[in-house]
Amino acid sequence: MNAIPSRVGDQSSSDLGHDPDEFPTCPGCGYLRRIAGRCPECGMSYEAMLSLQDRGLRRVRARWTVVWVLLALYLPQCWIFMMPGSWSVYRWSWIAYWPVMPGFLPGVVVGRTVLGVGPESPAGIASMAAVTAALGIGAFMLARRSSTCRALVCTVLLGAGVAHAFVLHGLYSA
Ligand SMILES: [Zn+2]
Numbered sequence: 001m002n003a004i005p006s007r008v009g010d011q012s013s014s015d016l017g018h019d020p021d022e023f024p025t026c027p028g029c030g031y032l033r034r035i036a037g038r039c040p041e042c043g044m045s046y047e048a049m050l051s052l053q054d055r056g057l058r059r060v061r062a063r064w065t066v067v068w069v070l071l072a073l074y075l076p077q078c079w080i081f082m083m084p085g086s087w088s089v090y091r092w093s094w095i096a097y098w099p100v101m102p103g104f105l106p107g108v109v110v111g112r113t114v115l116g117v118g119p120e121s122p123a124g125i126a127s128m129a130a131v132t133a134a135l136g137i138g139a140f141m142l143a144r145r146s147s148t149c150r151a152l153v154c155t156v157l158l159g160a161g162v163a164h165a166f167v168l169h170g171l172y173s174a
Pocket of ligand 1: 026027028029030031039040041042043044
């Protein structure tokens with residue numbers, strides 16, 4: 001390790017044992033660090049730098065978890081776009097449900113049994129939206145725990161979504 005004196009103080013890089021190459025610029029203020037330990041510009045400690053980096057990584061990981069959960073939730077419901085056949089008014093009436101489609105069948109059940117409404121009513125669509133949101137948020141909360149949880153949650157979501165899509169496709173074609 002090279003111990004070039006800093007602007008403030010003259011700690012050598014060996015006294016803290018941290019490698020300055022890990023944070024060549026301070027993540028707090030962007031100061032180009034030449035020695036290990038506390039940033040001479042803003043005084044940020046090495047531990048704070050680590051936790052800042054950790055928080056950044058967690059944010060990136062959370063963003064990817066959102067992407068994976070949304071894919072698992074919505075990919076199986078893309079059948080309505082991939083179906084052969086004409087883009088009829090009937091088809092568009094199904095596409096209109098797409099944003100709430102992951103919660104379609106559970107939403108119909110909730111609408112019929114709890115609210116006593118059909119799938120075309122606003123309350124019926126609202127219950128589909130509620131189920132979709134609950135699925136998405138619940139899956140995200142579970143998936144964010146670890147990468148194993150994420151893989152498991154997305155696989156289950158995808159499998160259930162495919163089964164759901166098959167039933168919907170049957171209803172659509174009937
Ligand atoms: Zn700094």
